Amino acid sequence: MRARLGRECVYVPSCRLGLYVALRHWCPPGGRVLMSPVNDDVIFFVVLAAGLRPVQAPLNALDASIDIDAVPEETWGSLSAVLTTNLYGNPDPAPRLRARCDALGIPLFEDAAHAIGSEAGGRPVGAWGDASVFSLSKHAGAQAGGILSLADPDLGDALRRTCDGLLTPRRTASELAYAVRPYAEAAVRGLGLRRAAWAAMGLLGLTERDGIRMPLRPERLARAAGVAPDLAAHDPWVRVDMHTYRLRSGPLRLRRIRRGLGRLDEVLEASREGTELLLSTRWARPRAGGGTQPLFRVPLFVADRDAAIAALARRGIVVGYLYDPPLDDYAGKEFTDPSPAPGAARWFARHALPVDPLRAREAVEALERSGARPAELPAELTRPGTRADGLGPSRD
Numbered sequence: 001m002r003a004r005l006g007r008e009c010v011y012v013p014s015c016r017l018g019l020y021v022a023l024r025h026w027c028p029p030g031g032r033v034l035m036s037p038v039n040d041d042v043i044f045f046v047v048l049a050a051g052l053r054p055v056q057a058p059l060n061a062l063d064a065s066i067d068i069d070a071v072p073e074e075t076w077g078s079l080s081a082v083l084t085t086n087l088y089g090n091p092d093p094a095p096r097l098r099a100r101c102d103a104l105g106i107p108l109f110e111d112a113a114h115a116i117g118s119e120a121g122g123r124p125v126g127a128w129g130d131a132s133v134f135s136l137s138k139h140a141g142a143q144a145g146g147i148l149s150l151a152d153p154d155l156g157d158a159l160r161r162t163c164d165g166l167l168t169p170r171r172t173a174s175e176l177a178y179a180v181r182p183y184a185e186a187a188v189r190g191l192g193l194r195r196a197a198w199a200a201m202g203l204l205g206l207t208e209r210d211g212i213r214m215p216l217r218p219e220r221l222a223r224a225a226g227v228a229p230d231l232a233a234h235d236p237w238v239r240v241d242m243h244t245y246r247l248r249s250g251p252l253r254l255r256r257i258r259r260g261l262g263r264l265d266e267v268l269e270a271s272r273e274g275t276e277l278l279l280s281t282r283w284a285r286p287r288a289g290g291g292t293q294p295l296f297r298v299p300l301f302v303a304d305r306d307a308a309i310a311a312l313a314r315r316g317i318v319v320g321y322l323y324d325p326p327l328d329d330y331a332g333k334e335f336t337d338p339s340p341a342p343g344a345a346r347w348f349a350r351h352a353l354p355v356d357p358l359r360a361r362e363a364v365e366a367l368e369r370s371g372a373r374p375a376e377l378p379a380e381l382t383r384p385g386t387r388a389d390g391l392g393p394s395r396d
Contacts, residue, residue, distance in 0.1 A: 007150060008149070013144065014246075022159070026131070031051075032052065034075070036056070037339055038059060038064040038348055038349050039111075041214055042241065048225060063236055071340075080106055081101075085111050089297070090295065091118050091125050108130055110126050115296070116264070117294040130151050133148055136260060168246045213324075270358055271358060279298065297309075317356070326346055339387060
């Protein structure tokens with residue numbers, strides 16, 4: 001990762017722990033962090049755990065990147081930091097955000113969990129921020145591990161010590177469960193039992209989400225916020241979907257991570273090819289200029305997403321990484337500043353269908369057979385002087 005980014009990198013057991021460490025290092029308690037409302041709720045709770053106030057940004061409707069020009073000037077002046085999302089691998093406008101943060105004297109953080117192979121402004125995503133975080137569970141397929149990347153190499157040892165102080169001891173049972181998980185998942189896939197297995201987990205109380213978002217539990221969250229910054233107090237939310245996020249990595253995890261990183265370039269090339277195919281379909285957003293990013297998921301836009309999800313499920317393609325409703329609608333004003341222009345985030349959150357580019361051909365066939373209709377972008381979500389692809393000001 002140092003070679004890929006040209007920056008100091010610190011191994012962490014999860015992307016979310018790396019982000020917490022970065023936020024605590026740079027941001028004073030009570031600071032305000034501009035972020036995307038179309039984001040994993042776990043990241044929202046990491047920001048709260050760090051004792052910070054999430055401020056939801058207006059978005060471009062077709063890639064969910066931060067719409068810099070729509071952020072009010074008074075909001076810029078109130079911020080302690082900016083956090084990008086690079087959703088599904090589509091880059092946020094990092095060069096412009098970097099310039100804004102430099103002018104304000106605040107740090108830029110890049111969440112590059114979905115974007116290990118993407119580029120922005122001629123650099124890898126993750127090479128623009130004061131700190132950036134990567135997930136090795138995504139493109140690398142390791143189901144564990146993360147990277148905290150730093151612009152200042154002199155901070156490596158200090159942040160490594162901070163991270164070490166937050167780790168919980170390695171557990172033999174957890175290592176063994178991690179070792180057998182891929183074989184169990186392969187058996188479930190091979191027998192066509194995905195939906196049955198998920199239903200059984202629900203009946204046994206082993207799932208932590210009733211829907212896309214986890215339960216907010218506002219009264220309990222308010223008590224946790226009262227003692228923030230405190231990772232332990234927010235653990236019931238931060239650990240969801242990954243109870244091992246603070247666990248010291250053992251040799252089995254590290255070995256699988258190394259193998260995953262060894263295959264990373266092959267996966268990125270296959271992702272790029274699948275992305276090309278999906279972006280050529282009638283459900284894709286208008287194409288921007290330049291090369292194709294090797295997206296982690298390709299957001300297609302369908303009028304009836306539930307029907308499209310069901311059609312893909314019949315082909316054994318499980319749709320995940322949905323972020324609906326937006327965080328300000330989900331959490332409310334008690335826990336976040338709402339976006340001044342929420343329409344684009346709501347439209348994206350409701351209509352985006354994130355498709356795995358590694359299964360692009362199967363997905364296209366399933367959607368064609370189902371008769372899935374493209375979602376139409378409302379006219380009020382396209383601003384004058386904005387490119388049709390939603391990626392920034394027009395140069396025409």
